[in-house]
Amino acid sequence: MSQVYQFLRHRLGLGIFEYLAQKKRVPVHSCTHFYFLGGMALFLFSVQIVTGILLSLYYKPSPDQAFESVRAIMTEVDFGWLMRSAHSWSANLLVGILFLHLLTTYMMGAYRKPRELIWCTGVLLLGLFLAFGFSGYLLPWNQLAFFATRVGTAIVGVVPVVGDELLLIARSGEDVTGDTLARFYALHVVVIPLCTFALLAMHLFMVQEHGMSVPRCATERLGRDEEFPSMPFVPHFLMRDMVGWYLALGLLAALAAIFPWELGEKAEPFGSAPEGIKPEWYFLFMFQLLKLLPAHIGPFEGEVVGVLFFGVCGAIVLCVPFLDRGPRSRQILNGLALLSVVFFIVMTAWGWFSRPDQLVLRVALAGFLTFLVTVLAVPFVAPGTPKRQALYGLIGLSLVGCLVALGWDAFR
Amino acid sequence: MRRCPRDIGLILVLMAVLAGFAAAQSGATSPEEETTSQEEVSQETASQEEASQEESTSVLPEGYSCVVCHSKAGELWSEETPVVEEQDVVTDLHWQKGLLCHDCHGGSPEIAQFKNHRDDPDFRSVRSRGAIPAFCGHCHSDISYMRQYNPSARTDQEAEYWTSGHGLRLKASMEAAEAADTDARQGARAPQDADGNEAVEEGSGETQATLPGEDGGAPEEQGGEGEVPLDLAVATCVDCHSHHNIRAIKDTNSPVFPTHVGETCARCHSDEKLMAGRFYNDRPLRHDQYEMWRNSVHGIALLEKGDLSAPTCNDCHGNHGALPPGVDSVANACGTCHGKVAKLFAGAQMKHKFEEAGLPGCATCHGNHETREPTDDMLGMGDQSICQQCHNQDNPQLGATLAGAETARAMRTQLEELKQEIGAAESKIQEAERLGMMVQGPRFDLREAFDALTEARTQVHSFQLEPLQAALGEGLQVTAKVQQTAEAALREHTRRRIWLASSLIPLVIVVGILLLFIRTLPTANSVS
Numbered sequence: 052m053s054q055v056y057q058f059l060r061h062r063l064g065l066g067i068f069e070y071l072a073q074k075k076r077v078p079v080h081s082c083t084h085f086y087f088l089g090g091m092a093l094f095l096f097s098v099q100i101v102t103g104i105l106l107s108l109y110y111k112p113s114p115d116q117a118f119e120s121v122r123a124i125m126t127e128v129d130f131g132w133l134m135r136s137a138h139s140w141s142a143n144l145l146v147g148i149l150f151l152h153l154l155t156t157y158m159m160g161a162y163r164k165p166r167e168l169i170w171c172t173g174v175l176l177l178g179l180f181l182a183f184g185f186s187g188y189l190l191p192w193n194q195l196a197f198f199a200t201r202v203g204t205a206i207v208g209v210v211p212v213v214g215d216e217l218l219l220i221a222r223s224g225e226d227v228t229g230d231t232l233a234r235f236y237a238l239h240v241v242v243i244p245l246c247t248f249a250l251l252a253m254h255l256f257m258v259q260e261h262g263m264s265v266p267r268c269a270t271e272r273l274g275r276d277e278e279f280p281s282m283p284f285v286p287h288f289l290m291r292d293m294v295g296w297y298l299a300l301g302l303l304a305a306l307a308a309i310f311p312w313e314l315g316e317k318a319e320p321f322g323s324a325p326e327g328i329k330p331e332w333y334f335l336f337m338f339q340l341l342k343l344l345p346a347h348i349g350p351f352e353g354e355v356v357g358v359l360f361f362g363v364c365g366a367i368v369l370c371v372p373f374l375d376r377g378p379r380s381r382q383i384l385n386g387l388a389l390l391s392v393v394f395f396i397v398m399t400a401w402g403w404f405s406r407p408d409q410l411v412l413r414v415a416l417a418g419f420l421t422f423l424v425t426v427l428a429v430p431f432v433a434p435g436t437p438k439r440q441a442l443y444g445l446i447g448l449s450l451v452g453c454l455v456a457l458g459w460d461a462f463r
Numbered sequence: 464m465r466r467c468p469r470d471i472g473l474i475l476v477l478m479a480v481l482a483g484f485a486a487a488q489s490g491a492t493s494p495e496e497e498t499t500s501q502e503e504v505s506q507e508t509a510s511q512e513e514a515s516q517e518e519s520t521s522v523l524p525e526g527y528s529c530v531v532c533h534s535k536a537g538e539l540w541s542e543e544t545p546v547v548e549e550q551d552v553v554t555d556l557h558w559q560k561g562l563l564c565h566d567c568h569g570g571s572p573e574i575a576q577f578k579n580h581r582d583d584p585d586f587r588s589v590r591s592r593g594a595i596p597a598f599c600g601h602c603h604s605d606i607s608y609m610r611q612y613n614p615s616a617r618t619d620q621e622a623e624y625w626t627s628g629h630g631l632r633l634k635a636s637m638e639a640a641e642a643a644d645t646d647a648r649q650g651a652r653a654p655q656d657a658d659g660n661e662a663v664e665e666g667s668g669e670t671q672a673t674l675p676g677e678d679g680g681a682p683e684e685q686g687g688e689g690e691v692p693l694d695l696a697v698a699t700c701v702d703c704h705s706h707h708n709i710r711a712i713k714d715t716n717s718p719v720f721p722t723h724v725g726e727t728c729a730r731c732h733s734d735e736k737l738m739a740g741r742f743y744n745d746r747p748l749r750h751d752q753y754e755m756w757r758n759s760v761h762g763i764a765l766l767e768k769g770d771l772s773a774p775t776c777n778d779c780h781g782n783h784g785a786l787p788p789g790v791d792s793v794a795n796a797c798g799t800c801h802g803k804v805a806k807l808f809a810g811a812q813m814k815h816k817f818e819e820a821g822l823p824g825c826a827t828c829h830g831n832h833e834t835r836e837p838t839d840d841m842l843g844m845g846d847q848s849i850c851q852q853c854h855n856q857d858n859p860q861l862g863a864t865l866a867g868a869e870t871a872r873a874m875r876t877q878l879e880e881l882k883q884e885i886g887a888a889e890s891k892i893q894e895a896e897r898l899g900m901m902v903q904g905p906r907f908d909l910r911e912a913f914d915a916l917t918e919a920r921t922q923v924h925s926f927q928l929e930p931l932q933a934a935l936g937e938g939l940q941v942t943a944k945v946q947q948t949a950e951a952a953l954r955e956h957t958r959r960r961i962w963l964a965s966s967l968i969p970l971v972i973v974v975g976i977l978l979l980f981i982r983t984l985p986t987a988n989s990v991s
Contacts, residue, residue: 126901132959290981294974301970308963311899 071259075284080269081430085155088148089258090292091299095145096251098303099183102138103240110190112236114229117192118317125314136307142184144299146333149177151427157371157388158431159266166261167372172254174369179247184331186239189232197318198328200235201227206341209354210362227320268431327405335402336395337361342402364391396420411460418453422446521549522563528577529564552707556714560612567602593637595699596621596630620700623784628743629697630784636695696737703727703782719782722765724775729753743787752776755833774800793824793831801825807924820861839882842923843875844868870928878919881935884942885912891949898956905948912941 060066077086109128111120124131153173156162162170189200204227208218223230265279282288316325330338340360344353367374367387375381400417404410425446432439523530531537532544540546552558557567565572570586580586589598600621602608609616624630703719710717718727729752731737738750756762756776764773779796780787788796794814798805808814808824817824828849829837840847844854850871853863888909895902915938922931 122901122903126904132901287981287984290977290984294977294981297970297974297977301967304963304966304970308959309899311901313899314901314903 072285073283075259075262076281077263077284077288078265078269078279078281080265080279082155082159082266082269085152085159085427085430086263086288087292087295088152088155091295092145092148092152094296094299095141095148096247098137098141098300099145100244102134102141105134106138107240112190112233114192114232114318114320117190117232118314121191121314125311132311133304133307136310136312137303139312140303140306140310142187143331143333144303146180146184146331149180150333153177153368154392154424155427158428159264160375161264161266162372162375163264164372166257166264169254169257169261170372171369172250172257176247176250176254178365179243179250181333182243183239183247184333186235186243188331189227189235190239191314192232192318193315194318194322194325195315195328197227197320198324199330200231201324202328202338203330203334204231206337206354206358209352209358211355211359266431268433329402329405332399332403336398339398339402339405392424396424411456411463415453415456415460418449418451418456421449422453425449522558523549524572526574527563528570528572528574529568531574531577533564547707555707555709556711557709567598591637592695592697592699593633593640595701596624596633599700620783623781624700626786627781627784628786629699632697633695633699636697640695698731702731719777721771721775722769724777725753725756725762725766728776752832755830759830759832759834760836761834772800788823790821790823791818793826797825803921804924807922807930811924811926813926816862822861837920839875839878839920842871842878844872845875848875867926870926873928874923874931877932877935878916881912881916881919881938881942884939884946885909885916888912888942888945888949891946891953895949895952895956898953900952900956902949902952905945905952908941908948909945912938912945914938915941 056065060069077083106124109120109124109131111117121135124135126132128134156170156173185200185203189196204218204221207221208214210217219225221231221234222228223234269279329335337357341354341357344357346353348356371384375384396417400413400420403416404413425442429439429442429446432442529547530549532539532541533547534540535546535548547564563572568587570580570583571577578586580588587598587601589595603616604618604621606616606618609618625634705718712719714720715722717723732748733750733753735750738748741748757766761773761775764770765775777785778799794805794808798809805825814824817827823831828841829835838847841849844851848871850868853860854865854868854871855863856865856868859865888905892902892906892909915934919931919934919938922934925931
């Protein structure tokens with residue numbers, strides 16, 4: 052075995068990897084476990100690739116066959132149901148992990164010089180994974196996906212100046228048709244993956260080059276980066292990372308077996324839109340705001356304002372490393388980030404339970420999401436301080452609120 | 464610190480620029496668009512002016528003779544002259560085809576050549592209702608004339624009309640009136656001959672618009688018992704089609720468009736006063752048919768669901784040759800739509816039994832005008848069943864047998880068996896769906912069982928158990944197969960859980976080993 056390795060080592064130049072593995076170290080502090088989120092995202096992406104390749108062996112990207120081929124995958128292909136459910140669940144988990152990765156990276160201030168481009172490539176990767184989700188949503192060609200894509204692509208059409216052209220490009224025509232399906236398939240399996248691989252390579256290379264960032268709070272508490280206790284990446288961190296991967300794999304298998312991803316009814320382009328049509332959960336905050344906006348805001352159309360708002364928000368998120376130029380601007384950015392998180396939680400809960408009679412459930416979901424986010428914030432606040440106490444209070448409040456709302460809904 | 468306001472300013476400038484783009488996109492109107500809009504407005508105004516000019520322009524040639532008397536603006540119009548203004552007839556199909564007054568009424572359209580109607584041999588008068596069919600038939604029975612307008616036009620409406628209940632009654636009444644008129648004239652001549660008085664003017668006894676029975680009242684009996692009643696208040700062409708506002712049958716505003724046929728017939732047939740004293744085949748005419756039909760499965764389908772294929776009056780009774788279907792032809796009338804059922808009934812021994820008993824086929828069980836949606840409760844020997852009304856064990860009617868009662872009971876029992884099996888299969892499919900399993904295939908297959916149930920219900924009309932059992936057998940095969948598939952899906956669900964549990968065990972073991980291994984590693988602080 053050793054001889055085979057030595058054979059390959061000399062020919063493939065594996066020595067550089069040995070060097071990097073030996074050199075790479077991971078700082079140890081109260082927020083170290085957030086480093087696992089990146090590895091978790093990478094693991095889920097690899098699950099996406101494997102299950103995606105297996106699905107593509109059977110999937111037929113045409114309006115006449117797409118739905119039937121997915122149904123055949125789920126009913127006739129051995130473990131096809133597992134592949135599709137794992138693909139869909141891992142996609143959703145991946146986006147969720149990426150949101151958390153983005154949030155914790157921001158909270159750790161890991162975008163600081165010289166890691167600005169790591170942040171930028173990471174934000175762009177998040178955008179690409181959202182595009183993965185949007186393009187993949189249409190592929191089963193079911194009712195919900197068809198009409199959600201029609202609504203989603205229509206939003207592109209309200210972009211000022213180039214909206215009509217963008218809409219034509221997105222749909223490959225005036226409406227969502229078989230051409231759109233072919234286009235989305237090409238995007239999903241060729242264009243977006245190639246862009247993702249390129250950006251991911253840059254992202255990982257820069258992470259390797261600059262090493263793990265130490266959060267501001269830890270720096271302030273313990274001193275400069277070099278003085279930090281750290282552990283080797285191999286095997287200390289890798290072993291811990293692998294624990295996370297296995298747990299994620301188990302979670303995926305459980306979700307796929309207990310909650311198989313449903314297929315719905317085949318799309319009927321000339322039929323009426325199904326009731327309660329909504330996009331995937333990670334687009335709900337945008338969808339809900341656009342729904343709530345009035346037709347006109349001053350001299351502007353409501354949808355145009357909404358699209359511009361999200362465009363500006365995206366640009367600000369992308370430019371965070373360049374906008375953070377000192378404590379004052381950081382305070383402003385922190386305020387905006389807090390507002391964004393609150394906005395995301397409220398709009399997602401509202402969009403998920405959008406019926407007026409679901410107000411209690413809306414509160415429950417908002418409470419649960421607040422609980423998750425506040426728990427994430429704990430390591431960033433020094434223990435024993437009033438801020439930490441306030442945070443505990445908020446955690447308790449959100450959890451109690453969630454449980455009370457759930458109980459109320461169950462017994463009313 | 465001093466840079467921050469500038470940063471915020473940059474953001475605001477960026478937002479303002481994007482907002483400017485939005486304003487340009489949504490609010491502003493380009494000069495080209497404005498020009499187009501103005502052009503559209505001016506074109507629309509011009510077309511409206513043209514339309515109003517067209518509306519105000521008469522299609523009648525100058526010096527058209529009819530308007531002189533029959534238009535209120537005419538020079539010779541008087542209170543006694545019937546008025547027909549041009550705007551009253553513009554929606555008429557004939558008018559739209561270019562036919563003017565003289566094309567139907569004859570006479571000369573030119574004022575210079577006008578003759579008094581009485582002196583004009585070309586003038587076609589409508590002096591009584593009895594003349595209306597021939598008046599319309601002048602063109603509509605002439606294929607060489609009708610071909611000009613429609614190569615496949617029917618020309619048998621008038622001939623059909625004279626065979627209808629309306630036509631027969633009208634013809635008999637006209638003949639009776641003519642005979643009475645002849646008698647009156649002969650009666651008048653005798654005194655003349657005897658007394659040397661002036662001769663009665665020819666035509667003075669001609670049937671006029673106030674003939675007995677034509678005012679909407681009950682028909683008068685002429686002569687003694689068994690004489691034909693003098694009844695001119697029967698429907699003719701104009702009663703259904705109108706006279707100067709005749710529309711195409713496909714016109715949804717036409718009184719003979721399917722959704723209006725019932726109302727049109729009801730104008731007379733729901734008039735209790737008009738129907739009073741009138742008989743058909745020695746049975747008094749009813750006046751509640753329309754109400755009954757409107758609440759029937761057919762009426763609801765046509766009037767509420769908008770199903771134009773649902774039958775209305777003329778679909779069973781005929782239109783120009785309208786007559787109630789006879790006892791032996793009811794099944795044929797129903798069979799025009801319910802073909803398979805009618806065929807089964809025609810081949811059944813029960814049909815002959817019905818005919819012998821004078822029962823009107825389908826209508827015996829399903830009713831005629833008030834046809835309700837059939838239910839399985841009509842079958843069998845239950846309280847609500849139709850079968851038990853004759854096949855009653857205690858009091859059999861019309862020669863009904865107890866063997867028939869057994870057949871009916873068996874039919875119902877076996878139908879219920881298939882329904883139960885369908886319910887069970889449906890329940891298993893729903894259970895599998897609830898658990899997230901894919902069961903669209905068996906759900907689709909289950910439709911075949913519903914088809915078999917429908918077929919079995921149809922086979923009831925053969926009044927034989929075997930064909931019904933054959934249909935039910937196919938349905939039961941389908942339900943058995945569907946239940947097997949649904950059960951397989953449920954087993955698959957259980958298998959997946961077992962698979963999940965068995966796959967999680969090695970995962971947990973691996974995680975445990977990893978954690979143990981991690982514990983053996985030196986702590987972070989001790990790693991340099």
